[in-house]
Amino acid sequence: MPLFVSVSPHPPGPLTSDPNSDPHPTLTFIQMKNATVFAALGAAILASSATAQTAQRHQEAQLQEPVIQVGGQSFGTWQEFQQSTTFKSLGLRCGLPPADPNFRFPASDCSGSSTTIKPEYNPANGLIQIPVVVHVIMNGAGTQGVISDAKVQSQIDILNEDFRAMAGTNGAGGTDTMVQFYLADRDPSNNPTTGITRSMNNTWFNDGGTYYNSLAWDTNRYLNIYTNQAGGALGYVPSLPQGGLVGSNSDRVVILWSTFGLNGPFGPPYNKGRTATHEVGHYLGLYHTFQGGCASAASCYTNGDRICDTNPDGGSHFGCPNTSSCSSPDPVKNYMEYTDDLCMDNFTPEQTNRMRCTIEHFRPNLARPPAACVAAGVTHRIAGSNLDVYTATAPVIGQNVTFTVDTSGFQFAQIFGVGSALSRPLDSGDWLLINIDSTILFNSGLLSGPIAQTSAVIANDPSMCGITIYTQAKLVNGTPRPLRLTNSQDLRIGN
Numbered sequence: 001m002p003l004f005v006s007v008s009p010h011p012p013g014p015l016t017s018d019p020n021s022d023p024h025p026t027l028t029f030i031q032m033k034n035a036t037v038f039a040a041l042g043a044a045i046l047a048s049s050a051t052a053q054t055a056q057r058h059q060e061a062q063l064q065e066p067v068i069q070v071g072g073q074s075f076g077t078w079q080e081f082q083q084s085t086t087f088k089s090l091g092l093r094c095g096l097p098p099a100d101p102n103f104r105f106p107a108s109d110c111s112g113s114s115t116t117i118k119p120e121y122n123p124a125n126g127l128i129q130i131p132v133v134v135h136v137i138m139n140g141a142g143t144q145g146v147i148s149d150a151k152v153q154s155q156i157d158i159l160n161e162d163f164r165a166m167a168g169t170n171g172a173g174g175t176d177t178m179v180q181f182y183l184a185d186r187d188p189s190n191n192p193t194t195g196i197t198r199s200m201n202n203t204w205f206n207d208g209g210t211y212y213n214s215l216a217w218d219t220n221r222y223l224n225i226y227t228n229q230a231g232g233a234l235g236y237v238p239s240l241p242q243g244g245l246v247g248s249n250s251d252r253v254v255i256l257w258s259t260f261g262l263n264g265p266f267g268p269p270y271n272k273g274r275t276a277t278h279e280v281g282h283y284l285g286l287y288h289t290f291q292g293g294c295a296s297a298a299s300c301y302t303n304g305d306r307i308c309d310t311n312p313d314g315g316s317h318f319g320c321p322n323t324s325s326c327s328s329p330d331p332v333k334n335y336m337e338y339t340d341d342l343c344m345d346n347f348t349p350e351q352t353n354r355m356r357c358t359i360e361h362f363r364p365n366l367a368r369p370p371a372a373c374v375a376a377g378v379t380h381r382i383a384g385s386n387l388d389v390y391t392a393t394a395p396v397i398g399q400n401v402t403f404t405v406d407t408s409g410f411q412f413a414q415i416f417g418v419g420s421a422l423s424r425p426l427d428s429g430d431w432l433l434i435n436i437d438s439t440i441l442f443n444s445g446l447l448s449g450p451i452a453q454t455s456a457v458i459a460n461d462p463s464m465c466g467i468t469i470y471t472q473a474k475l476v477n478g479t480p481r482p483l484r485l486t487n488s489q490d491l492r493i494g495n
């Protein structure tokens, strides 16, 4: 039976200011038996289906206190909908498609059909570091799907809190998998990178088209995460790695952009970044804890979630209930459930064993440490009539860098630094080296002399290695504020 979803604003009126949108409440037709189907069918269908439009309206209407109608039911807010049995039955928490029953999983200790726990996959065997590239996909106008670098980093931090069971975090009581993640510091051509790409494309934003064929970095070597409308789900992976997609461009984790990172605009209960923790669990070979329902209690390594230390789970749960569905407490706090972000707090030891086995057998080229850090250095440049009175110490990660200006004859000095190559040209005469269109990384404010000095800490973050900050000072005398520029110091962050 077809499912009808409509979203009408309250009070009635246009859904958005989009001139292309229908000014009347819209009835949208979704062809799917359940939400997992759309992920299985793939993005090609989504591009032409109404699902993507609905997902977009989801975002747009969220700001307008919409009335949501799904399958003949009405919901006043998206939060209400997300707590409903309808949301649950649609499987919208996660769009992992069901496994093809005809697929023959390759034999291993962590195949699609069974798990064999072995000491060689225990966390004590060492830290596994996984480079991540985050592909931020925005709509064509760049007005939706916007995610800052800091928000991206917050998601990496949450993954590490959860996978490393870091003290003082929600996941402190879980298993330290000794698997951690870092934003890639080298792109596939071995050039320095932030590990973040950004694209603007309406089709891709609606999870349509084969965006991954254009954007993917070698999926053998990088965890490729995409943020967009995620096909109407909060997130999905196309299949477990045991299903044979590793190395293809389509091997990916897709996260609804508004649930990505800490305190995403989606809001509670999915704003603590655990949609990504859950989907990366799939990416590393884990099933849902409720796979197979209560039947998973028997022969637990070969049915259900193929794990024995997760209690059998009769079905998915929402919120954070205290329930028992198979004569034992439900594992509602496991990251592979469907519960609220704040409810989830653990992977089990056997899930950890299976994930590390999956990395070894199905993603053998994925793990590698960040690139070695470069030597910190300072390059001095001067041109024209600029004064040669400015020095800076070499910037070492985790340490202070000190900036010093001899302000003799002037009232104040002010030091600027940018990370943009726009500041490279240094011409003669009094002009500002710092391009005002650049992102200013450092601005000392006015410093008084005769020897003006300030310092800043370089974050103890290996991904900072190799970044050059272009710095320069200006000297000012007050009214009428004649300016003189100093030499520049190009600071290469290293160790």
Ligand SMILES: [Zn+2]
Pocket (backbone or CB within 6 Å): 093, 094, 095, 096, 278, 279, 282, 288
């Ligand atoms: Zn899932």
